[in-house]
Amino acid sequence: MKHIHSGKVRDLYELDGDILLVASDRVSVYDVSLPTPVPDKGALLTQLSAWWFDKLGSIVPNHVISTEDVPAEFARRAIRCKPLKMVQVECIARGYLAGLGLREYQRDGTVSGVSLPPGLVEGSRLPEPIFTPTTKISDTGHDEFMTFDEVANDVGRETAERLRDLTIEIYAKGAEHAATTGIIIADTKLEFGFDSDGVLTLGDEVLTSDSSRFWPADDWEPGRPQHAFDKQFVRDWSLTTGWDKTPPGPEMPENIVQSTRERYIEVYERITGLKWS
Amino acid sequence: MAEKWDHYNARNLVDDVVQLLEQRGTTPDRERMKSTKREQLEAAQKLLSSIGIVPTLAPEDSLDLDGHMDYNRRVHGD
Numbered sequence: 011m012k013h014i015h016s017g018k019v020r021d022l023y024e025l026d027g028d029i030l031l032v033a034s035d036r037v038s039v040y041d042v043s044l045p046t047p048v049p050d051k052g053a054l055l056t057q058l059s060a061w062w063f064d065k066l067g068s069i070v071p072n073h074v075i076s077t078e079d080v081p082a083e084f085a086r087r088a089i090r091c092k093p094l095k096m097v098q099v100e101c102i103a104r105g106y107l108a109g110l111g112l113r114e115y116q117r118d119g120t121v122s123g124v125s126l127p128p129g130l131v132e133g134s135r136l137p138e139p140i141f142t143p144t145t146k147i148s149d150t151g152h153d154e155f156m157t158f159d160e161v162a163n164d165v166g167r168e169t170a171e172r173l174r175d176l177t178i179e180i181y182a183k184g185a186e187h188a189a190t191t192g193i194i195i196a197d198t199k200l201e202f203g204f205d206s207d208g209v210l211t212l213g214d215e216v217l218t219s220d221s222s223r224f225w226p227a228d229d230w231e232p233g234r235p236q237h238a239f240d241k242q243f244v245r246d247w248s249l250t251t252g253w254d255k256t257p258p259g260p261e262m263p264e265n266i267v268q269s270t271r272e273r274y275i276e277v278y279e280r281i282t283g284l285k286w287s
Numbered sequence: 288m289a290e291k292w293d294h295y296n297a298r299n300l301v302d303d304v305v306q307l308l309e310q311r312g313t314t315p316d317r318e319r320m321k322s323t324k325r326e327q328l329e330a331a332q333k334l335l336s337s338i339g340i341v342p343t344l345a346p347e348d349s350l351d352l353d354g355h356m357d358y359n360r361r362v363h364g365d
Contacts, residue, residue, distance in 0.1 A: 017352020029346055038354040095294055096349035098332060098342055100358065146349065164332070165341045166292035199358045201350065204294050204343065214350055221355050 011081060018043040019220070020052075025090065028075055031215070032088040037262075037270070039244050040255040046262035052087035054274045054286065059215040060089060061282045062184065069183065070176050071205070072212040094203025094213045099161055100144045101173050103181030106196040107134045108223065108236065111142060114155070123157035133196075133232040139181050141174040142197075172210055173202060184217045191280040193239060194230055198222035219277055240273040294341035298348055300331035 011030070014022040018038055023030035033052035037044050060077045073091040080088040104111055104121065107130050111121040119125060122142035130136070143156045162170040177200050185195040199221050201214035215221050224239035238245065247266045253259065262270075275286045305315045322330070332342040343349075351358065 015347040015352060017354070018356070019354035020350075020352040022347050022350070022352060031346075031350075036354070038356060041356050043354070091346075093346060095296065095343035096346055097294075098297070098344060098349070102358070146344075164336045166339065169292060169341060199355060203346070203349075204341075208294075213346070221358065 024093075025081075027093070029073075029091040029093045030080060030084065030088050031091055032084050033215075034087075037241070037244060039241060039248055039259070042255065042257050042259040044244070044259040044262060046267060048262075048267055048270050048274065050271060050286075051274055054278045055215065055218045055220060056087045056089060058278050058281060059218050061284075062217045063212070065187075066180055066183065066212070066216065069179055070212045071209055072216075073203070073205070073214075089215075091213070092205055092211070094205055094211055096201060096203040096213065097165060097169070097173065097210075098146045099156065099165065099173060099202075100146060101177040101200040101202060102142045102144060102197060103139050103177045103200070104142055104197040105136055105139045105181065105185050106194070106223075106225075106236075107136060108132060108196055110155075111197075122155040123159075131233045133230065133234065133236045135232075139178050139185070141177055143173070143177075169210065176200075176202070176210075176212070180212070180216070184222075188217075188224075188281055189227065192227045193277065193280060194225040194227050194236075196223040196225055196236070219274070224277060240270065240277055243269045243273065292339055292341050294343045295335055296344060297328055297331040297335055297342035298344055300335065301327045 012024040014024055019034055019036050021032040021034065023032065033056045035047035035049055035051045037048050037051060060074065063072045063074045066072070073094055075090045075092060077089050080090050107115055112132050114121050115126055115130060119128065121140060124140045124142070127137060141158065143161050145154050145156055158170060158174060161173065180200060181198050184198065188195045195217065198217055200212065200216065202210055203213045205211045219240045225236045226239050229237055243266055244262065248260065251260050278286050308315055335342040
């Protein structure tokens with residue numbers, strides 16, 4: 011096994027020509043990785059992602075080879091994957107108005123060039139999910155929204171259409187299921203690549219609360235910022251510490267760690283219908 | 288008629304072009320390269336797209352292993 015790269019939350023290894031994507035228990039808020047891990051977070055997100063990959067398998071091929079055939083030290087928190095040639099477009103689907111999309115809407119009435127009806131407010135549900143891709147690398151050095159035509163210029167119209175349609179379909183299916191469990195998936199980011207046969211394939215992780223925005227449905231109230239389903243304890247607590255949101259982050263107290271872990275478990279159990287043990 | 292867009296690792300393009308030029312008798316002076324790696328990557332992506340090839344990257348160069356911080360910062364407003 012060869013170590014390839016480590017990020018603040020996940021690690022990448024090469025194993026007999028396959029890729030091993032390993033999730034840690036580290037948590038980041040406000041762009042900073044906190045020093046206190048949340049036990050089982052990596053396993054919970056990995057298993058949730060694996061569950062989604064399986065559920066979405068009829069829509070699009072994915073990069074998963076196995077969640078079982080991984081080194082024992084990474085059991086439950088690693089996915090053995092096919093190495094993909096990754097497309098340089100972040101494929102984001104939104105079903106609700108929030109974040110930078112809200113700012114663009116308030117300024118221009120659009121998000122990523124998609125016109126939206128007037129009268130929407132923060133947290134509003136959109137009439138239908140929209141595709142709001144971003145560049146990974148831009149002239150300014152920052153990720154930026156792209157229009158659909160810009161994506162087509164970068165990858166060809168046929169691939170762009172496939173990326174758009176798959177992103178919307180995966181989001182819609184995921185959001186529809188999550189809604190039945192009391193969880194709103196406001197938006198999500200998907201990553202695609204080509205496999206060795208040139209087939210467009212879903213990669214990375216899918217519909218987890220790191221790569222998506224989850225809101226509790228019973229707390230949803232358009233017109234104000236919404237609460238994150240899992241990290242809200244951490245965010246709220248961190249604001250009480252006087253921390254200036256720059257590294258290093260503060261150590262989390264045990265009750266916040268446990269509350270956050272319970273929320274990750276709740277998300278997993280609600281969405282999958284399985285008991286975490 | 289279906290489009291025919293092949294794909295190519297954008298990170299390899301500059302090195303491959305340099306190698307090709309050297310094979311053809313031109314010797315680029317890497318010491319005098321003025322562009323950064325990022326600028327080279329951006330240029331490689333633009334060139335590939337402009338000639339109908341999808342620019343791609345290896346997973347380690349592409350995936351956000353920092354907890355999708357860019358996405359969170361941009362979309363969640365964190």
